[in-house]
Every structure is written in C-alpha cells, then in structure tokens.
Amino acid sequence: GENVEQHPSTLSVQEGDSAVIKCTYSDSASNYFPWYKQELGKGPQLIIDIRSNVGEKKDQRIAVTLNKTAKHFSLHITETQPEDSAVYFCAAPGGYSGGGADGLTFGKGTHLIIQP
Amino acid sequence: DAGVIQSPRHEVTEMGQEVTLRCKLISGHNSLFWYRQTMMRGLELLIYFNNNVPIDDSGMPEDRFSAKMPNASFSTLKIQPSEPRDSAVYFCASSSSRASVFGSGTRLTVV
16 A cells, blocks of 8 residues: 655744655555645645646645655745644555545644744 | 534543444535544544445454445444544545545544
C-alpha cells in the first residue's frame, strides 16, 4: 500500500513569512495529492489538491508543487496570517481498488504556528 | 448543503458496551469513508464504500468493528464490544470525485 511521510511535525514562522511543508509518497501509481487543514475540534478541510498531470497549482496565498520523479509534493503558504495556524495534512490515494474515489493515506500532520 | 453530518459529536461509554456512530453523506456523493484519528497513529482509513458497496475494509482493526451503508445517504460504524483502546475521534467523509469532504467527527471515549 501507499506510505506517506510528512515533515516537519511542527513549524513556527513569523507572521508575514512563508511556510513550506513537504511530503513524500511511495506508490508511483498515485495520481492525486490533496492537502487538508484541520483546526481544533473540527474535521480536516480540503484547501488545495493537485493531480499528477501538472507540476504546480496555486490558489491565492497557497500553492502546491509536485515532483513525480522524486515522489514528493510540497505545500507553500506565503504571507502567513494568524488564521493559518492549524494542523496541515498531506495525503495520497491508498491504492485501494474498486473505482470511484479512493481512500486516502495521510501524513502524520504538521502543526503550523504563526507567531505575531 | 449542510455538509457531512455525524452524530453524536461526543460519546462516552463503558468498556463492553456497543457503540454506534452515524454519518449522513452529502447529497449526490457516491463514496463514503470512515477514518479514525488518534495522537499515536494519526488519521487512518478504516473502510470505504462506493455506491453503497464496501470496497476495502482492510483498515478495520478487528471483528468488533463493522460498518454498513443501508442506503445511498447514510452509514453507521458499530463497535461491539467497545474497549478503552477504541477511544479516538472517528470521522466520516464523502466524495463524488477525488476530493473528500469530512464531517466534524465523533469523539469516542471508552472508560
């Protein structure tokens, strides 16, 4: 099955600076890579995703890059704000069969702290 | 749309009791996933369904866990008998494509 490694586990940045979170995956057949943000007491919320046919995707202050050859993908947050403080998870399809949407294998999460 | 709705939000039960967690999918979504989140193991996929059919239950910890999808919009996850190590937050998520939408979770405490 898929194995997803995520680092760092904790990241503290000054407000206004950029934050980068990195993930690696093991299954070269994986073709979809979402990022989720989880705030305290809530479920994970999808913030951006990328499919394997593109190398980069951007949505305002958030961007994701994908290197299929190296099997890693990264989340970039620019001009960080206090509301960006949360736990961020990367994920990849678990390699489950059956068609339709696939179950996800998640990284262990990164606790992002934005220092005022 | 109210999103994915889970109930109850919190459940405290005694070891050995039966626990049933409930999930209502987003209308039109045809995939349903149950995840468990703990500090030690993070987010783990337990089981998922496509079009009401269980596709992969290899993540279900033991026979004490069972999941059903009696119709296209509703699912249950049952633990019988419950044990203290089952304490965790259980999420369900639904999807119509690749992106999954999560519910707010059920925090289960087994004492």
